[in-house]
Each structure stands twice: as structure tokens, then as C-alpha cells.
Amino acid sequence: MENTITHLSAKGLYDYKLIRLAVEEGSQKAYTELFQRYYNTLYFKLLHMVHDADDAQGLTIETFGMAFNQLAEYVPTYAFSTWLFRIAHNTCVDFIRGKKNGNISIDAPLNKEQSNPMEAQMSTTTLNPEEKTIKKEKIKHLHAIVDTLKPRYKILVELYYFQELSYVEIAKRLEMPLGTVKGHLLRAKELLQKMLKNSQGGL
Numbered sequence: 680m681e682n683t684i685t686h687l688s689a690k691g692l693y694d695y696k697l698i699r700l701a702v703e704e705g706s707q708k709a710y711t712e713l714f715q716r717y718y719n720t721l722y723f724k725l726l727h728m729v730h731d732a733d734d735a736q737g738l739t740i741e742t743f744g745m746a747f748n749q750l751a752e753y754v755p756t757y758a759f760s761t762w763l764f765r766i767a768h769n770t771c772v773d774f775i776r777g778k779k780n781g782n783i784s785i786d787a788p789l790n791k792e793q794s795n796p797m798e799a800q801m802s803t804t805t806l807n808p809e810e811k812t813i814k815k816e817k818i819k820h821l822h823a824i825v826d827t828l829k830p831r832y833k834i835l836v837e838l839y840y841f842q843e844l845s846y847v848e849i850a851k852r853l854e855m856p857l858g859t860v861k862g863h864l865l866r867a868k869e870l871l872q873k874m875l876k877n878s879q880g881g882l
Contacts, residue, residue, distance in 0.1 A: 684755045694759040702751045711823070714743055717760065721767055728771045737863050738774055742767040835863050 684695060694716070700709035721742060726735035746766050753762055825836050838844045838852070846864075850857040 687755060687758060691755070691758040691760070695755050698750060698753055698759060701747075707823075710747060713759075717763060718743075720760075721763065724764065725767060725771055728768075729775065733859055733863070734774070738767070738771055740863075742770050745770065835860060839864055 684692060687695065694713065697706075697709040697713050700706040701713065718739060722735055722739045725738045725742075726732060729735055729738065742763070746763050749766075753759065825833055825840075834853070835849065838849045839846075844852070846857055846860050849855070850860050853860075
């Protein structure tokens, strides 16, 4: 493997170290650091393509969700950034194509499985003292994950997942179109599910 990655820059090698920690050890810290290292760059790249801040934020989250779901498949033939930006480009092209063809339906209600990726981790069923402690630790991890998001995006996630407001209530409170609220939360789902899955390994 050493011969395979000698072509990578110091930055690329560090990314690869984080990827191995994330995949092999389920390190939540590694996932979060990868997210933080590339969020801004990826966001502005996508903003340049779609010319809309809301769409760019949603696509950025969607890209990370897809990348983290496929992270075990990454091989260091190319830098992680190159691989990530390729996923972003393809995601954005599909989004633009769908928008032109009228196939974007972010107003459609989410099904029960999609509605709350935190539901299993924050179940309100009767817990014993040990389970309550574990639940508290998981909630701390959830807040740490959400804190990595941009403020405008973060508030949507907090209102829906932590305060359990409905789409309509969020739209009224933020004076935001209902479709935008649904779209952003739908795109955040994959990333949150991946983060939550890997946070379990750290508890």
C-alpha cells in the first residue's frame, strides 16, 4: 500500500489516514474532520455550478452523504478531494438535469423511514440507567455533528430533529418556503444516518 500512495501530497496522505480511521475503526472524529476540511470548498464549487445558496448547501450535504456511504470503496489512486469533487459534480449534474426536466419533487412528504434518521437513537421507550447514559452520550454526539453545519442549515436540522417541529411550523418560524425546508432536510438525511451509524462505534 505504501507504494500505492507515494504519489499523494501531504494533504492527501492525511486525508487517507482519516479515511482509514473512519472505515476501519468507525472514528466519528475522522468523519467530522473530513467534513470540516472540505465543506467550504465543496460548497463554493457547487454554488458556482447552481448559482443558488440553498441548492448548493443541500447538494453539499448530499455529496458528503454519498461519499461517506461509499468511503470503504475509496482507493488512493487519486486524492480524496478529487474523488469527492467527482461525486459532487455528478450529483450536481443529476440535480440540474432533473430540475430542467421537472423531476424535482421536494414537496413530496417523506415516508416514515425517511422522516427521522435519529429516531432509533433517540427512542423514548423505557430505558434502564445504563441505556439512559448511553442515550445522553449519543445526543451529545448528535449535537456535535449538527454544530459542523452552516448556521442557516443547522437551524433547520435542530428545529426538526431536536425540537420536533413540523415542516409547516419550521417554514412559518423561519419564513421559508415549505418545499425548501423539506428539500434541505431530505438531503441532510443520508449524512446524518452515516454519522449516527459511525458514532455508535465510539460509544
